[in-house]
Amino acid sequence: MKMSNMSSESEDMIMSRDCINSPGIDEVSTERNIVGNGTLKKGPWTSAEDAILVDYVNKHGEGNWNAVQKHSGLYRCGKSCRLRWANHLRPDLKKGAFTPEEERKIIELHAKMGNKWARMAVELPGRTDNEIKNFWNTRTKRRQRAGLPIYPPDISLQTLNDNTQTQNMVTFDASHPEILPDNAFQFPAIEFKKLELNHSLYPPNILDLPGGNFLDVPDSSLIPHVLGSPSCINNNNFPFPMLKRVRRSDTYPVFDDGPDEFFSTVDVDHLYSQNMNGGDIPSSSSCLLSGSHAYFNGNTSSSGLIWAQKMELPSLQFSTQMGSCNAAPSSPLPSLESVDTLIQQSNLIGQTKLDRESGLLEAVLLQSQNLKMSKSSNNNSNASILPRDATTDSSSQRDDDWDSMSPLGHSAASVFSEYTPHLGGSPLDEHQSVEAISVKQEAEEYGAKQSDREDDKPSQINYSRPDYLLDSNWCSSNWYGSSSNADHSNYDHFVVSNPVSALLDEDLCIDSNNHILDSSPFYSHYGSNSKWDDISEICRNR
DNA sequence: AATATTGACAACCGCTTTCTG
DNA sequence: GCAGAAAGCGGTTGTCAATAT
Numbered sequence: 141m142k143m144s145n146m147s148s149e150s151e152d153m154i155m156s157r158d159c160i161n162s163p164g165i166d167e168v169s170t171e172r173n174i175v176g177n178g179t180l181k182k183g184p185w186t187s188a189e190d191a192i193l194v195d196y197v198n199k200h201g202e203g204n205w206n207a208v209q210k211h212s213g214l215y216r217c218g219k220s221c222r223l224r225w226a227n228h229l230r231p232d233l234k235k236g237a238f239t240p241e242e243e244r245k246i247i248e249l250h251a252k253m254g255n256k257w258a259r260m261a262v263e264l265p266g267r268t269d270n271e272i273k274n275f276w277n278t279r280t281k282r283r284q285r286a287g288l289p290i291y292p293p294d295i296s297l298q299t300l301n302d303n304t305q306t307q308n309m310v311t312f313d314a315s316h317p318e319i320l321p322d323n324a325f326q327f328p329a330i331e332f333k334k335l336e337l338n339h340s341l342y343p344p345n346i347l348d349l350p351g352g353n354f355l356d357v358p359d360s361s362l363i364p365h366v367l368g369s370p371s372c373i374n375n376n377n378f379p380f381p382m383l384k385r386v387r388r389s390d391t392y393p394v395f396d397d398g399p400d401e402f403f404s405t406v407d408v409d410h411l412y413s414q415n416m417n418g419g420d421i422p423s424s425s426s427c428l429l430s431g432s433h434a435y436f437n438g439n440t441s442s443s444g445l446i447w448a449q450k451m452e453l454p455s456l457q458f459s460t461q462m463g464s465c466n467a468a469p470s471s472p473l474p475s476l477e478s479v480d481t482l483i484q485q486s487n488l489i490g491q492t493k494l495d496r497e498s499g500l501l502e503a504v505l506l507q508s509q510n511l512k513m514s515k516s517s518n519n520n521s522n523a524s525i526l527p528r529d530a531t532t533d534s535s536s537q538r539d540d541d542w543d544s545m546s547p548l549g550h551s552a553a554s555v556f557s558e559y560t561p562h563l564g565g566s567p568l569d570e571h572q573s574v575e576a577i578s579v580k581q582e583a584e585e586y587g588a589k590q591s592d593r594e595d596d597k598p599s600q601i602n603y604s605r606p607d608y609l610l611d612s613n614w615c616s617s618n619w620y621g622s623s624s625n626a627d628h629s630n631y632d633h634f635v636v637s638n639p640v641s642a643l644l645d646e647d648l649c650i651d652s653n654n655h656i657l658d659s660s661p662f663y664s665h666y667g668s669n670s671k672w673d674d675i676s677e678i679c680r681n682r
Numbered sequence: 683a684a685t686a687t688t689g690a691c692a693a694c695c696g697c698t699t700t701c702t703g
Numbered sequence: 704g705c706a707g708a709a710a711g712c713g714g715t716t717g718t719c720a721a722t723a724t
Contacts, residue, residue, distance in 0.1 A: 185693085224692095270691085273713075
């Protein structure tokens with residue numbers, strides 16, 4: 141039922157100037173729709189107003205919306221008129237529910253470009269950005285409630301493939317400077333407000349981040365509390381643990397390892413082998429970063445095309461991921477999904493040292509607990525939302541389609557799922573979307589699968605073991621592989637950044653045989669052939 | 683039957699970008 | 704080049720109907 145139709149036509153709220161200026165009318169009426177002196181009307185449009193607006197546009201064309209009030213007598217601001225016309229009165233608008241094809245298209249588009257509703261609307265003739273946005277938000281809420289991931293894996297894969305076309309762009313290939321605007325990486329100050337930074341640690345090029353006051357951070361920290369280790373601040377002296385040792389950009393910190401935590405279970409090895417075999421994908425990190433939202437929650441405003449957009453960093457997402465030492469400033473992860481992530485991680489990291497004095501974290505955790513409780517009554521569908529315990533054997537899952545998890549508890553199932561598109565199964569005039577109809581069934585199937593996997597879990601995994609961490613895809617995805625197409629030889633080693641470094645308080649470079657390289661600070665302490673068991677021991681002793 | 687929850691939609695608000703003089 | 708206006712955009716909120724409890 142359209143809101144405009146809900147307005148009684150006999151109750152025409154449009155008031156003449158005389159009426160509005162009449163002293164008999166309160167300046168500020170309790171009725172939302174009643175205007176006072178010179179006040180523009182708000183609220184639902186009546187059909188009379190619509191008619192006036194349509195008439196006006198027919199006569200004068202679109203544009204110059206602020207003149208509508210002047211010439212038509214409508215007591216609506218230009219903005220409101222434009223919106224009404226664009227969203228409801230335009231003759232080329234398609235009415236009715238989204239078709240399954242449209243829904244599918246929206247999901248695909250969102251995976252590619254994120255919350256760029258207007259751009260998505262261009263791809264869907266007759267649909268408005270508002271419609272698409274509403275559809276997406278509703279869908280996202282529904283799926284989150286059902287414990288289903290936002291994106292189906294087929295769309296994720298498709299997006300991944302699409303994005304291989306843009307791989308070189310995210311490597312900041314100097315041969316294409318024109319595609320990477322100077323402000324491609326901006327860091328709004330607000331995004332870092334919850335981070336504790338030691339200003340003395342950061343080199344000037346980091347401190348002078350364009351577009352953001354990176355130093356404006358209070359003494360509140362997530363990182364040390366979460367990790368219990370300062371090793372998050374790697375030897376680039378930059379507080380993002382996943383940072384590459386800078387090889388590509390001396391001006392901006394490069395966050396292109398960030399999203400990998402999500403991809404470790406998404407066949408990163410395969411991607412990497414493609415690269416090494418001369419395939420299209422230069423590296424796991426670079427290709428996966430390239431603007432796809434399929435790997436994330438998707439409920440964000442992050443740009444889809446990295447070379448054309450700024451990066452936007454929702455602070456919640458950033459805090460969460462920073463806290464996990466899996467900083468992915470380029471990867472938006474707000475909303476409930478990030479709550480999932482946080483709670484999952486918080487259950488594992490340090491078991492757990494999350495700073496509960498942080499209001500934000502407290503709120504997030506509370507929300508997570510609520511979420512968990514609400515889902516506990518629906519135990520068949522909660523597998524992707526509820527934090528898994530540390531008994532999950534990710535190594536046993538590394539080839540297991542879309543649903544393994546990181547050693548720190550990230551369930552890739554939060555992002556991917558078995559997904560049945562259910563295309564063409566419903567008449568188009570249904571009130572509920574195809575998604576809405578299928579989501580319950582999907583959740584049940586999904587939950588059942590999760591349960592099966594839970595049954596297969598081995599008893600206990602020791603996450604303090606670096607060899608375990610290294611063995612996991614999650615860790616391998618953090619390896620700093622080559623992202624430059626012609627520079628493989630310079631990247632025949634990797635920096636084991638997150639888990640092991642965090643445990644060791646050291647950055648750790650290893651070669652393909654898992655030997656510690658002498659370039660690693662760790663080498664000077666422990667030599668190049670330390671066994672992982674020894675390292676485990678070192679970690680324990682620390 | 684009453685109440686709570688959810689879905690769908692419309693509209694507004696604030697910010698950013700683009701246009702224009 | 705600059706300032707103000709206009710337009711665009713995305714996030715959020717409010718409302719009502721439908722559905723679940």
